[in-house]
Amino acid sequence: MNFEGQLKELLSKVNDLTGELKECRKEIDLLKGEIEWLKRKPLSTSSAMQPRAVISTTPTFENFVGLKVIHFVGIIVLIIGLTIGVKYAIDINLISPVLRILIAYLTGCGLLLTSRRLRKNYELFSMVLFSGAMASIYFTTYAAFAYYGMLSRPITFGMMLLFTIFTVFNSLKYNRQEIAILGLVGAFGIPFFVRGNTDNLWALFTYIFVINTGILFLSFKRYWLSLTYLSFFTTWIILFASLNLYPGGNYFNAQLSFGLVFFFLFMTSSLGFKIYKGDEITNSDTFIVVANTLALYLFIVILFLISDVGFIKGVTLLFAFLYFAFGVIAARYLQRHKHLHSALFSISLLAFVVFFLIQYSGLTITIIWGLLAIAYFISGMWFKLQVFRIGAIVLFASTLIKLVIVDSMDFSPIEKIIAYIFTGTVLLIVSFLYQKFKKRIFNDAENEPNGSN
Numbered sequence: 001m002n003f004e005g006q007l008k009e010l011l012s013k014v015n016d017l018t019g020e021l022k023e024c025r026k027e028i029d030l031l032k033g034e035i036e037w038l039k040r041k042p043l044s045t046s047s048a049m050q051p052r053a054v055i056s057t058t059p060t061f062e063n064f065v066g067l068k069v070i071h072f073v074g075i076i077v078l079i080i081g082l083t084i085g086v087k088y089a090i091d092i093n094l095i096s097p098v099l100r101i102l103i104a105y106l107t108g109c110g111l112l113l114t115s116r117r118l119r120k121n122y123e124l125f126s127m128v129l130f131s132g133a134m135a136s137i138y139f140t141t142y143a144a145f146a147y148y149g150m151l152s153r154p155i156t157f158g159m160m161l162l163f164t165i166f167t168v169f170n171s172l173k174y175n176r177q178e179i180a181i182l183g184l185v186g187a188f189g190i191p192f193f194v195r196g197n198t199d200n201l202w203a204l205f206t207y208i209f210v211i212n213t214g215i216l217f218l219s220f221k222r223y224w225l226s227l228t229y230l231s232f233f234t235t236w237i238i239l240f241a242s243l244n245l246y247p248g249g250n251y252f253n254a255q256l257s258f259g260l261v262f263f264f265l266f267m268t269s270s271l272g273f274k275i276y277k278g279d280e281i282t283n284s285d286t287f288i289v290v291a292n293t294l295a296l297y298l299f300i301v302i303l304f305l306i307s308d309v310g311f312i313k314g315v316t317l318l319f320a321f322l323y324f325a326f327g328v329i330a331a332r333y334l335q336r337h338k339h340l341h342s343a344l345f346s347i348s349l350l351a352f353v354v355f356f357l358i359q360y361s362g363l364t365i366t367i368i369w370g371l372l373a374i375a376y377f378i379s380g381m382w383f384k385l386q387v388f389r390i391g392a393i394v395l396f397a398s399t400l401i402k403l404v405i406v407d408s409m410d411f412s413p414i415e416k417i418i419a420y421i422f423t424g425t426v427l428l429i430v431s432f433l434y435q436k437f438k439k440r441i442f443n444d445a446e447n448e449p450n451g452s453n
Helices: 001-041 050-052 061-091 098-117 123-146 153-174 177-193 201-223 223-243 252-277 283-305 311-331 338-359 363-382 386-409 413-436 436-449
Strands: none
Touching: 098 123, 123 153, 123 201, 153 177, 153 201, 177 201, 177 223, 201 223, 201 252, 223 252, 223 283, 252 283, 283 311, 283 338, 311 338, 338 363, 338 386, 363 386, 363 413, 386 413, 413 436
16 A cells, blocks of 8 residues: 555544544533532432433434434435426426526535535434435436537536546545445436336436445555445446346447456456555455356356347357366465455356356266366466366266266267266275375365465
8 A cells, every 4th residue: 555545544434433523522411410419419319320321322222213213315316306397397398408407417416515515413324315416417428429419429428527526536535435425326226217218328327437436446545345246236236227128139249348348447446456555355355256247247148148149159268268277367466365266266167167067068068077076176276276276076066967967868878878988987096095095175175274385
């Protein structure tokens, strides 16, 4: 971490602790007042302990709802109400498009100014108003471009970029991820409350790209996992929904391009902070990597199928080789992050299995899976990679299950003989290797914390 970044983070922590210290001082003053009051009252007075209930700091349901829930629900309901109101005005042509946009901007600016005035004394409430204001302004700008054509694409993109920078800056200034969640991720849903007469998918994806760019920047400043999860799942849901709403390949280039762009954004946001800070890559980070990969693969496969585009086999094989290479790189340069390179190798193995399942059929699959499994096992033993050995065992089990449940009903007698003899021989070879090299395998697994060498 550079000096300036470390200094800002320390100053932020100091400000947080200063706020907590002020609250503690208030509590101490209240307790001192209670003690003085008790000293002046007779000990036998039955009401002597009543003031304590007044200042009790024990969290209650009412405290939780009144101080933590109501304002969030309120701002969400308010934004939805405003959005529905605009939709109603659109449906009945109550006001002109220019007036609709103007009123929406004024509402957002009003919320923004109110949040600024209340920030000093009501920071949490101010934060919620600010988030609602930015969500409203995002929607208004998007509507002005996508629904009414009042703004050109460069101007809209520039305005969105400025709004995103402003929102990111304030979320860091408040040091609250709620601002990012309500102001950025909350803005995802706005275009779907009021749908215009346009099918401008490029505009929608560009809008989401700008929001995710802000979230990517935040991911390098704060490790806000909830923000990453929300933006990740929301974006991919929108992408998959676009396949259903715009089928037939009419927006093939837009869907494929932004699918890849969002994939790389989420890969960077999930791993960038940890690599940049030199921190441990956790299971949560690895989950995003795996889920992001599976989402991209399924998205491409579905897109190619509905667009009558081939290359699904080629895409699968490309995933297999790329993730094998990524796994090698991670094992070499990120050795202590064992969850990461184990996940990358597992994805590669799965992709190889799927490719052969698509490419071949019958006895050929059984033989290839068996050969692939023994190749992975030997590689895992030679290079001391436990994930390879475990992957080989899983593939052996899958091959055996396929042989017993599926192949036994479809194979001819000759094919059954070959399949069972081949599979049994391979399993015995692996068993022999386990017995012969058990010290090398199990000692390495015990002594090496990262499972690789």
